[in-house]
Each structure stands twice: as structure tokens, then as C-alpha cells.
Amino acid sequence: MLACAAIVLGAIASQAGAAASAPAGAAPAAAPSAAAEDAPGFEKPALAAPRLYALSIVKVVLVLVFSAIVFYVCHWTFLDTRFVNTNQAAWDGVVLAGAGAGLAAAVLVPVLYVGLPLGAVLFIGASVAYAMHRNGLVTAPLRVLTGAHWTRIGRRLSGRKAVEAEAGAVSAAGRRIVFMGVDDLQVRLEFESEAERRAFREVERVLAAAIGRRASTVGYLARGGKGEVKLRISGQTYGGGDVERPAADHFPALLKRLAGLDPGETRKPQEGRVRAIVGSGQYELRVRTAGTVKGEQVAVRVIDLVASQMRLDQLGLTDLESAAMKEALAARPGLVLLSGPQDSGLTTTLHACLRHFDRYINNVICFEPQTDIEVENIQHILVNQEDGPVAAAEVRSRIRMEPDVVGFDSVYQPEIAGLLAEAAKEHTVIVGIRASDATQALTRLAGLLGSAAPLAERLQAVVNQRLVRLLCPDCK
Structure with missing residues (x-):
């Protein structure tokens, strides 16, 4: 933003300097000395008429309004990249580059009515690129430049309170x-x-x-x-x-x-x-x-809706644990077993693991008994394990569609557990199971499979978790 401000101030300063000085190549002649004026053959030179420069108030207002919009969007982007937890340096740089190019075009192109639209196109292009990126990271109520977002803006502009x-x-x-x-x-x-x-x-x-x-x-x-x-x-x-x-x-x-x-x-x-x-x-x-x-x-x-969008680095893991989790998820094919008691945040961890993958180049599916939280670009499939063969047939048909990553929340049906273990031979499979510790999780999954042999072949990591209450850092 400092670079953008320097461009605007530099342009205004150059215009002011141009108005206060004579045009290039027309430097005023030095005043002749008194002796030269009295010498024969010399005539007193006539003074050139001063040149006046007009400054269009309309053009100045347009440039200032455009600059204010640019500064506001850049400031919002700076805060929003931290809110959605995306690559701050990259996207701040993209928007600032668009802002700098837009302001440069607006103030440096000689014809303002050509430079200003050109600058607006450059800046809007960079801003829309970031908006599309961040909308893919948040849920529908938090997206910008959507129909619902414009409806809210329209209500505010019509005089209604926020x-x-x-x-x-x-x-x-x-x-x-x-x-x-x-x-x-x-x-x-x-x-x-x-x-x-x-x-x-x-x-x-x-x-x-x-x-x-x-x-x-x-x-x-x-x-x-x-x-x-x-x-x-x-x-x-x-x-x-x-x-x-x-x-x-x-x-x-x-x-x-x-x-x-x-x-x-x-x-x-x-x-x-x-x-x-x-x-x-x-x-x-x-x-x-x-x-x-x-x-x-x-x-x-x-x-x-904000806390539910957590990623692996936001789960409270140590650096060593986070590195081990990422290494286990990167092993393809393989099986990662997540475990914990009821209300221990198991589904949140499962979704964080699925967000670790690039969902634009990987086909990611997740089987759940109910979908409380939707993860962008992931197929959420409702499966009721009480249905027995019907649920197993649904899982089998989905796995045959060759997904890259498969997630399953709280498996307890033996036939489905066998299908997931078989899928781990060719895909990355992340399975959740209710257990009080890691040993119990392994024992229960081995019991569902009827043998520990499938686990020994493809198991990459076993995780057991609890929710730990912490004192507020601002209140303690």
C-alpha cells in the first residue's frame, strides 16, 4: 500500500511541479546585466507571457476515489488472508501488484479516461482472483461477491441497518x-x-x-x-x-x-x-x-462456521506430531487410523486431514452418518451402518469409482471395515473409530477385520485424541 500511495503522491507532485514551472526546453533567459543594457547594439529582451495550467477537479476526484477503493480492498485482503488462513505472502503480493499496476495506469497514462478503466481492470482482476480463491476455503455464509453477498450490500445501501x-x-x-x-x-x-x-x-x-x-x-x-x-x-x-x-x-x-x-x-x-x-x-x-x-x-x-474450518496446523499438535501426521498422509497408498471417545473432536480431525489434500487435483470422498460440516470440493456421502448390506454396497460402489482419498467417520460394521482395508492397498484411507486409547483402537479394528494382517500391511499411523480445556490467554 505504501508503494501505491507513493505512485499517487508522485503523480500529484509531478502535476504540481509542471504547473509551477515552465515547459521543458523553455528555461527563462538570464536577465542581462546593467552594463550590457547600456552597451550599443544591445536591446532589452521582451519577457515571455506566462503559461497557465488548468487542473480538472473531476479527474482529481476520480483518481482519489479509485485510490481510496484500492487502499480499502488492500487493507481488507491483508486482514482476510489471516482470517481464512491462506498463503498470506503470495495473495497479499498478488493484490498489491494489481493495485500498483492499476494506480500506475490511472495516473501515468496521458488520457485519464483510458488509463482509469485500464487500471480498474487490472486491479479488479487481481481482487477477483483472490476472492475466488478464498471462497473455496470458507462456507457459503462467509463468501463474498455472491448473490447473497450483493443482497446484503443492497439492503445496506437502501438505508437499512447492517x-x-x-x-x-x-x-x-x-x-x-x-x-x-x-x-x-x-x-x-x-x-x-x-x-x-x-x-x-x-x-x-x-x-x-x-x-x-x-x-x-x-x-x-x-x-x-x-x-x-x-x-x-x-x-x-x-x-x-x-x-x-x-x-x-x-x-x-x-x-x-x-x-x-x-x-x-x-x-x-x-x-x-x-x-x-x-x-x-x-x-x-x-x-x-x-x-x-x-x-x-x-x-x-x-x-x-469459522472454527469448523480448522486445518492440521490448527489442531494444537506439536511440531513433531504435525510432521508425523503429514508424513503419514503423504504415504500413498496407506491407512491412517483416528480414534477417540465420544465428543473428542474426531470428526474435526478427520476433516482437517481431508483438507490437507489438494481437492482440485485429488478426488476426495468422505462417508459419514450425518453431515454437520461440509468441506469444500469433497463428496460427503451419508451412510447408515445399521443398514448392513445396503451400506456396504454403497461403500463398495463408491470405492470402485477410483477416489484418491477416502475418509470414513466412526466405522463399526465388519463388512465395511473389510472394504476400507482392501481400499487401503490402492488409495489413501483415513478411518475414525471410537476408542479410549490407541491400543484399544487397533484391537477394535483388528476385531472388525478378523485379523491384524491387513493392518500390518498398510497402517501408517494411529492417533488417539482428547479435548483439553485451556485458559484464555487474554483472561488468565
């Missing part, structure tokens, strides 16, 4: 929260009574507090005339407080309305989702309901 400023109530921690639908438009509920309005404030309070405490699941169950809230944090269950009546009577229905579900259906299970914005963070809330004899039970899965 979404982040249109939040409702605030939680006890002062966190504002706003809900967005799958169409990227804000969800606005209409209330029939003051009791519903107050109940909605309780919904906002509970969800904002859960997000603030980094809960993975929020559970709500009517019990004893009031609502009981439970939070699942780092694999442990904690109390989230109670919701008193009359707010407790409206709490489940309001959650279902936010997620686009039928609030009148209280017996059949329902599933829906809604997106929440809290500060600068974006979260997807998966709402599931089920009827009980004591009332309706609601579970809300909280997915951090």
Missing part, C-alpha cells in the same frame, strides 16, 4: 445475537402476546450464553412446570439455568419457528436449522425436537 446492528435483546454477557435463515435473510418473528416476546428474549439469552461458553449442544427439557437447560461443553455436561413459566411454555415453539419447523407438531421428531450471528462470529444451529411424556424435548447443535 444485520449485526439489528440484533434483538442482549445476553447477560452483553452479546447481541441475530438469526438468519437459509436464504441469508434475517428471521423476524411476529409475537401474539407479550409473553411470547419475553419468551423470545429467553431464547436469545440461552443461545447467546451457550455460544459465549462455546457449547457444542444445547438441550432443553420441560420438567416440573419449568424448562431445564443443559449445555455440552468440551464433552462435559453443565447446567445452563432454568426457564421459568410462562416463558417455558413458549420456548420450544419459538425455537421451532426460528428453524422453520411446524410449532404445532409436538409428537413427531422434526429437524431444521438457522444461522446465528454473534459479534463477528457466525454459527449454524441444528434444531432437533422429540416428544416425551413430560413435554417436548429440544436439542440444538451449535456449529462454529
Whole structure:
């Protein structure tokens, strides 16, 4: 950006210098001395008429506006490359090169109405190249220059407040929260009574507090005339407080309305989702309901759309562990076994391993019981292992399509385990299994295969993990 600023300032300085000085080759003649004027044969030279230079205000404004846009985009790119965790030096350099070329064309080409469009094309080309690259690294709500993104910009330009400023109530921690639908438009509920309005404030309070405490699941169950809230944090269950009546009577229905579900259906299970914005963070809330004899039970899965895009280097591994993991993944063909107990982040690690591969040149597939988080350029295939032969047939048919990398979350069906072990002879296979330690993981997988021989042939690494709670570096 300093280089871009130097170009603009240099151009303005050169124009100012040109206006203040005579044209090249027309340096003013030295004034004759008094003796020369009195000498015979000498005449006093006539002074040349001064030349005036006009400066177009319109052109100056156009150049300054273009420069301001360039500086803003360069600054945003500098911050965004760190946000999406991409190659900062390379992409900052690409955008800065486009900015420098664009500003140079705008101020150095003699005809401004030719140089300015040329500069805009050069700068926009570099900026769009980075935007396409970073959109491939983030989920849909975080992408730029898309239809939904232009819709949000249009709402702001039409005089409406930004979404982040249109939040409702605030939680006890002062966190504002706003809900967005799958169409990227804000969800606005209409209330029939003051009791519903107050109940909605309780919904906002509970969800904002859960997000603030980094809960993975929020559970709500009517019990004893009031609502009981439970939070699942780092694999442990904690109390989230109670919701008193009359707010407790409206709490489940309001959650279902936010997620686009039928609030009148209280017996059949329902599933829906809604997106929440809290500060600068974006979260997807998966709402599931089920009827009980004591009332309706609601579970809300909280997915951090930014934290869910973690890569291997962000998992908290030591340098030695990270190098060993990358070496194991680079061995093709081969088998990498991931293990851990329930709620230990096994799926997050599996996705981080899959992101390690270049998904533009590799065909990467992932078998999962449910898809909570989608990884860009990966085929997510839903497989219910309870289906037995049907699930095995699905896995077999997909592997026959010759993928380069195969991921499988939490295998426990023997026939499927055998198919994955066979695939490890020709492909890179990453398998997750529920186990309390690495030895138990090997024992369970060998039991599914009926023998340890397939493991001895292609096994590259065995990983067992836990979630470790750390003190906030800013608070401790």
C-alpha cells in the first residue's frame, strides 16, 4: 500500500511541479546585466507571457476515489488472508501488484479516461482472483461477491441497518445475537402476546450464553412446570439455568419457528436449522425436537462456521506430531487410523486431514452418518451402518469409482471395515473409530477385520485424541 500511495503522491507532485514551472526546453533567459543594457547594439529582451495550467477537479476526484477503493480492498485482503488462513505472502503480493499496476495506469497514462478503466481492470482482476480463491476455503455464509453477498450490500445501501446492528435483546454477557435463515435473510418473528416476546428474549439469552461458553449442544427439557437447560461443553455436561413459566411454555415453539419447523407438531421428531450471528462470529444451529411424556424435548447443535474450518496446523499438535501426521498422509497408498471417545473432536480431525489434500487435483470422498460440516470440493456421502448390506454396497460402489482419498467417520460394521482395508492397498484411507486409547483402537479394528494382517500391511499411523480445556490467554 505504501508503494501505491507513493505512485499517487508522485503523480500529484509531478502535476504540481509542471504547473509551477515552465515547459521543458523553455528555461527563462538570464536577465542581462546593467552594463550590457547600456552597451550599443544591445536591446532589452521582451519577457515571455506566462503559461497557465488548468487542473480538472473531476479527474482529481476520480483518481482519489479509485485510490481510496484500492487502499480499502488492500487493507481488507491483508486482514482476510489471516482470517481464512491462506498463503498470506503470495495473495497479499498478488493484490498489491494489481493495485500498483492499476494506480500506475490511472495516473501515468496521458488520457485519464483510458488509463482509469485500464487500471480498474487490472486491479479488479487481481481482487477477483483472490476472492475466488478464498471462497473455496470458507462456507457459503462467509463468501463474498455472491448473490447473497450483493443482497446484503443492497439492503445496506437502501438505508437499512447492517444485520449485526439489528440484533434483538442482549445476553447477560452483553452479546447481541441475530438469526438468519437459509436464504441469508434475517428471521423476524411476529409475537401474539407479550409473553411470547419475553419468551423470545429467553431464547436469545440461552443461545447467546451457550455460544459465549462455546457449547457444542444445547438441550432443553420441560420438567416440573419449568424448562431445564443443559449445555455440552468440551464433552462435559453443565447446567445452563432454568426457564421459568410462562416463558417455558413458549420456548420450544419459538425455537421451532426460528428453524422453520411446524410449532404445532409436538409428537413427531422434526429437524431444521438457522444461522446465528454473534459479534463477528457466525454459527449454524441444528434444531432437533422429540416428544416425551413430560413435554417436548429440544436439542440444538451449535456449529462454529469459522472454527469448523480448522486445518492440521490448527489442531494444537506439536511440531513433531504435525510432521508425523503429514508424513503419514503423504504415504500413498496407506491407512491412517483416528480414534477417540465420544465428543473428542474426531470428526474435526478427520476433516482437517481431508483438507490437507489438494481437492482440485485429488478426488476426495468422505462417508459419514450425518453431515454437520461440509468441506469444500469433497463428496460427503451419508451412510447408515445399521443398514448392513445396503451400506456396504454403497461403500463398495463408491470405492470402485477410483477416489484418491477416502475418509470414513466412526466405522463399526465388519463388512465395511473389510472394504476400507482392501481400499487401503490402492488409495489413501483415513478411518475414525471410537476408542479410549490407541491400543484399544487397533484391537477394535483388528476385531472388525478378523485379523491384524491387513493392518500390518498398510497402517501408517494411529492417533488417539482428547479435548483439553485451556485458559484464555487474554483472561488468565
